[in-house]
Amino acid sequence: MRTHKSLLPSAFKVARFEAGEMELRIQGRMDLAESAGMIKGARRLLEGNGIRTLTVDLGGVEYLDDYGLLVLLELREGMEAVKGGFYLKNPSENARNVLSIFDFDKVKRPVSLEKKRRPDVFTRVGEAALKNWDDLRYMISFLGSVCLAMVHVVRFPGTLRREETLLTMQKTGFDALPIVGLISMLLGMILAFMSSVQLKQFGADVYVASLVSLAMVRELGPVMTAIIVAGRTGSAFAAEIGTMKVSEEVDALFTMGMDPTRFLVVPKMIASAVMVPFLTLFADVFSILGGMLVGVFLLDLTPNSYIAETFRFLALRDIVWSFVKSTVFALLIAWIGCLRGFQVRGGAESVGQATTSAVVSSLFLIILSDSLFAVIRVYWG
Amino acid sequence: MTDRPIIQVRNLVAGYGETVILHNISFDVYEGEIFVILGGSGCGKSTLLKHLIGLIPPISGEVIIDGHDISRCDEETFQEILKKIGVLYQSGALFGSMTLAENIALPIGEYTDLTPRSIAALVSMKLGLVHLDGFENHLPSEISGGMKKRAGLARAMALNPKVLFFDEPSAGLDPITSAELDNLIIHLNKSLNTTMVIVTHELSSIFAVSHRVIMLDKRVKGIIAEGDPKYLRDHSQNTFVRQFFNRTLEA
Numbered sequence: 001m002r003t004h005k006s007l008l009p010s011a012f013k014v015a016r017f018e019a020g021e022m023e024l025r026i027q028g029r030m031d032l033a034e035s036a037g038m039i040k041g042a043r044r045l046l047e048g049n050g051i052r053t054l055t056v057d058l059g060g061v062e063y064l065d066d067y068g069l070l071v072l073l074e075l076r077e078g079m080e081a082v083k084g085g086f087y088l089k090n091p092s093e094n095a096r097n098v099l100s101i102f103d104f105d106k107v108k109r110p111v112s113l114e115k116k117r118r119p120d121v122f123t124r125v126g127e128a129a130l131k132n133w134d135d136l137r138y139m140i141s142f143l144g145s146v147c148l149a150m151v152h153v154v155r156f157p158g159t160l161r162r163e164e165t166l167l168t169m170q171k172t173g174f175d176a177l178p179i180v181g182l183i184s185m186l187l188g189m190i191l192a193f194m195s196s197v198q199l200k201q202f203g204a205d206v207y208v209a210s211l212v213s214l215a216m217v218r219e220l221g222p223v224m225t226a227i228i229v230a231g232r233t234g235s236a237f238a239a240e241i242g243t244m245k246v247s248e249e250v251d252a253l254f255t256m257g258m259d260p261t262r263f264l265v266v267p268k269m270i271a272s273a274v275m276v277p278f279l280t281l282f283a284d285v286f287s288i289l290g291g292m293l294v295g296v297f298l299l300d301l302t303p304n305s306y307i308a309e310t311f312r313f314l315a316l317r318d319i320v321w322s323f324v325k326s327t328v329f330a331l332l333i334a335w336i337g338c339l340r341g342f343q344v345r346g347g348a349e350s351v352g353q354a355t356t357s358a359v360v361s362s363l364f365l366i367i368l369s370d371s372l373f374a375v376i377r378v379y380w381g
Numbered sequence: 382m383t384d385r386p387i388i389q390v391r392n393l394v395a396g397y398g399e400t401v402i403l404h405n406i407s408f409d410v411y412e413g414e415i416f417v418i419l420g421g422s423g424c425g426k427s428t429l430l431k432h433l434i435g436l437i438p439p440i441s442g443e444v445i446i447d448g449h450d451i452s453r454c455d456e457e458t459f460q461e462i463l464k465k466i467g468v469l470y471q472s473g474a475l476f477g478s479m480t481l482a483e484n485i486a487l488p489i490g491e492y493t494d495l496t497p498r499s500i501a502a503l504v505s506m507k508l509g510l511v512h513l514d515g516f517e518n519h520l521p522s523e524i525s526g527g528m529k530k531r532a533g534l535a536r537a538m539a540l541n542p543k544v545l546f547f548d549e550p551s552a553g554l555d556p557i558t559s560a561e562l563d564n565l566i567i568h569l570n571k572s573l574n575t576t577m578v579i580v581t582h583e584l585s586s587i588f589a590v591s592h593r594v595i596m597l598d599k600r601v602k603g604i605i606a607e608g609d610p611k612y613l614r615d616h617s618q619n620t621f622v623r624q625f626f627n628r629t630l631e632a
Contacts, residue, residue, distance in 0.1 A: 031541070032493060032540060032541060035493065035495060035499075036493060036494035036495050036496075036499075037494075039495070039496070039499055065541050065573075066503060066506050066541070067493075067495075067503065067541065070495070070499050070502060070503055073502055074499075097572055098572075101510070101572050101573075102506050102509065102510070103509065107502070107505070107506060107509075108505075109498065109501065109502045109505075110482075110501050110502070110504075110505045110517060346477060346522055347477035347478075347521075347522070348477060348478075349477060349478045
């Protein structure tokens with residue numbers, strides 16, 4: 001025999017090997033612990049020894065389970081590959097039992113744990129296009145039901161879930177104050193600091209104040225606040241409604257005769273629309289404060305002159321636009337967050353995808369609408 | 382079935398935080414038997430199960446599995462014990478993003494050195510054992526509730542554990558599927574000699590499969606009956622116990 005004894009597991013004993021007929025005695029346990037090693041040994045045994053008939057003597061096997069069967073399967077398949085004979089002899093009662101429970105005679109190795117292969121580019125483009133088309137239709141339909149639900153609440157204000165709305169207002173607005181305040185203050189400081197570097201050269205330090213106020217109130221205040229809200233609240237809405245979908249709570253609402261849109265979405269939309277503009281205002285104030293800190297401590301401006309300069313170029317129009325923009329952003333974030341939540345189908349993975357998508361879509365919608373606002377403002381505002 | 386206790390519970394006080402659900406209970410589970418934990422709603426069956434599988438540490442007392450107190454042993458020993466037990470959760474708890482084959486292959490790949498080829502063959506054998514051969518590449522969302530439980534059972538048995546724990550196996554199943562599951566449990570117990578600990582209140586299953594039962598009661602926060610369910614049904618001194626097993630409100 002070509003395979004040296006030392007390469008075989010100690011449990012394998014070749015009792016006889018002549019004229020291509022081998023009798024292999026296996027001793028000890030054929031279980032989880034021994035299986036992998038024995039399979040390797042079995043492969044080595046089958047390689048290049050020209051075995052034409054293999055009889056495995058199971059008399060010495062103390063214990064056999066399905067892990068042990070893998071070894072016998074390996075040997076049997078090896079012999080089948082060379083059209084040789086394979087026989088088992090002397091199985092103990094335990095072995096006979098196991099062989100019959102798992103129907104060893106009929107066990108076949110499955111094709112493989114093959115993952116579904118990704119289809120080609122054209123199929124994927126087509127599938128994506130169809131999916132996006134369906135997505136768009138669902139979005140429009142959802143937009144319609146949200147509008148109807150909002151109108152219903154306006155006509156019958158008593159139907160609004162007050163407690164839920166107030167609770168959402170607290171979570172969306174008050175709980176966000178620390179992070180919004182911090183970020184806008186830092187943003188104000190950064191703006192003031194970076195611009196002062198240039199303005200100093202012209203002795204125009206004081207204009208830092210108006211730069212910060214205009215930039216923040218007109219653009220960065222609403223946009224940054226909306227981005228923070230998208231991350232905090234948009235994802236929360238998607239996750240909450242998505243998980244409710246998974247646990248059939250949305251179905252329960254429907255069969256109780258309550259419109260899930262009116263019940264779940266309207267409080268969220270109203271809460272966002274009310275709180276986000278105030279958050280934006282808060283952000284504006286804190287950013288001006290941040291700029292003032294830089295102005296007073298780094299640029300030697302007086303607080304009075306800083307504040308005067310802040311409001312010199314700031315018009316009421318800017319503040320009104322700021323409110324309008326943040327209200328629109330808030331409605332978009334709440335809408336897309338709830339939409340993604342309702343689109344959840346399945347389990348944990350789907351909820352994760354919905355949450356991510358809610359944030360990404362919110363960011364996209366925020367920037368898109370901001371661009372539209374910019375255009376409108378220039379040509380009409 | 383042997384006389385060796387594979388699980389020993391000693392003076393267990395079980396609960397959550399400050400709330401005590403079970404006060405000072407002790408019992409043994411013998412190797413190879415089918416042991417059922419039953420009782421009315423709120424009696425602490427699920428709590429006890431969670432303590433037995435190491436999900437919750439006891440407030441006091443010992444849970445000894447295969448000679449080791451799982452509440453006091455070191456991490457390594459605990460991991461070794463976990464490999465010797467399998468748990469079938471109420472809805473199967475299959476991972477939704479993986480096929481049945483991948484679900485079962487997960488612990489095998491993690492804890493053995495077998496090649497993917499061998500694992501694939503083993504997974505097929507395990508699925509065959511629960512009569513799900515052919516469903517290797519299905520996702521959990523594509524199969525029925527009863528099938529999910531069977532797949533969950535196949536996964537719980539992946540490493541040929543010494544003890545299998547079942548959390549309300551009949552929940553949500555129709556009578557026929559439930560009876561099939563009972564038969565599977567009996568068959569596996571007989572052929573593989575696996576100890577089985579089942580938490581349930583399904584009477585027909587209890588009478589069909591169990592060797593011994595303990596009944597918990599929330600009023601005493603402990604065990605009010607222990608033994609053969611048929612004997613308890615006919616001969617128990619405790620009215621409530623007889624009512625439970627006879628499924629009637631009359632004594």
